[in-house]
Amino acid sequence: MNLFFYLSKENISLAQAEIETLTNKKGQLIDELFFVSTNKKNLDKKLAYTRAIYLHLLTCKKDQLITKLQSFYWQKYYKKDFALRLHHSKEFTEKQLAKYIWSSIKNPKVNLKDPTTSFELFFIEDLVVCGKLISKITEPFLSRKPHLKPAHHPSSMSPKLARAIINLTGIQKGSFVDPFCGVGGILVEAGLMGFSVLGYDIDPEMLKKAAINLKHYKIKNYKLRKKDATKIQRKIKYLATDLPYGRGTKKINKKTLYSAFIKNLKKNLSHRAVVIFPHYIDYKTIIKQSGLKLKQEFSVYTHHTLTRKIIVLEN
Numbered sequence: 001m002n003l004f005f006y007l008s009k010e011n012i013s014l015a016q017a018e019i020e021t022l023t024n025k026k027g028q029l030i031d032e033l034f035f036v037s038t039n040k041k042n043l044d045k046k047l048a049y050t051r052a053i054y055l056h057l058l059t060c061k062k063d064q065l066i067t068k069l070q071s072f073y074w075q076k077y078y079k080k081d082f083a084l085r086l087h088h089s090k091e092f093t094e095k096q097l098a099k100y101i102w103s104s105i106k107n108p109k110v111n112l113k114d115p116t117t118s119f120e121l122f123f124i125e126d127l128v129v130c131g132k133l134i135s136k137i138t139e140p141f142l143s144r145k146p147h148l149k150p151a152h153h154p155s156s157m158s159p160k161l162a163r164a165i166i167n168l169t170g171i172q173k174g175s176f177v178d179p180f181c182g183v184g185g186i187l188v189e190a191g192l193m194g195f196s197v198l199g200y201d202i203d204p205e206m207l208k209k210a211a212i213n214l215k216h217y218k219i220k221n222y223k224l225r226k227k228d229a230t231k232i233q234r235k236i237k238y239l240a241t242d243l244p245y246g247r248g249t250k251k252i253n254k255k256t257l258y259s260a261f262i263k264n265l266k267k268n269l270s271h272r273a274v275v276i277f278p279h280y281i282d283y284k285t286i287i288k289q290s291g292l293k294l295k296q297e298f299s300v301y302t303h304h305t306l307t308r309k310i311i312v313l314e315n
């Protein structure tokens, strides 16, 4: 199926990478739309930085739009009732253009409130892209923000970013590991996605809080272990983690801790790890010295003293 994904402007490159990893396909980006041919199911249940998914119907130059709308076989895609929605259109209204669709359908019914068939046009400079809405991403990330969880901690990350980094590991099924799990922000997202989760932390208080959060979201398939993440000895297929750098890490030599962790990860990793470093650490040297391969990197501005560097690693 030829699909396009309407990406969140928050982080276009992260949104694109999530899709490429989950579909295992390269796509084409036009502004905030990302075009991929794929038959992968349930992407709407996984993606974090995508707003909606569409079946791609046509792309044309703006000055050919009316002719294209008149000749397109809308009946093939129409079910029950329809609405036409426009994004970023300066010169047309929905009503003006919907009449071309209306006149090509047998017994057309318009439903502006809750249409079964939603045709949508995206105006991007001199291009118009038309799609039929397949699904909107409605995951309630905001309701799971760290401060709304029963056990919280200031260093916990947003559920949306947590989802994205889990997706970047490429996990489709099986077991997921967070070696610095804290109160379990990343583990909760991986658990809700249906993966069995294993969290390590050196601080038993953090593990207690992680257990409270996992139970709160009715996640059953989890294990929590008190362990120094630099000393883990087991094969790990999929790992995503946010390294410790917030309050409470002032006394720790971060470079030493990160180097020891990455060096140990080299021994254990069999597929892919996504590790978040703070921007001010020379992570490239740490990774180079470990022998792991740096496959991709992304930046997420967090606040004026912190940009998170999201690093995808393979062995």
Ligand SMILES: C[S@@+](CC[C@H](N)C(=O)[O-])C[C@H]1O[C@@H](n2cnc3c(N)ncnc32)[C@H](O)[C@@H]1O
Pocket: 155, 156, 157, 179, 180, 181, 182, 183, 184, 185, 186, 200, 201, 202, 203, 206, 227, 228, 229, 230, 241, 242, 243, 244, 245, 246, 257
């Ligand atoms: C950035 S927080 C993790 C936040 C977590 N990603 C979340 O979203 O809730 C870092 C955690 O690493 C733990 N930690 C620090 N040094 C550690 C070590 N050597 N091994 C394991 N855990 C460690 C701290 O106790 C803290 O809970």
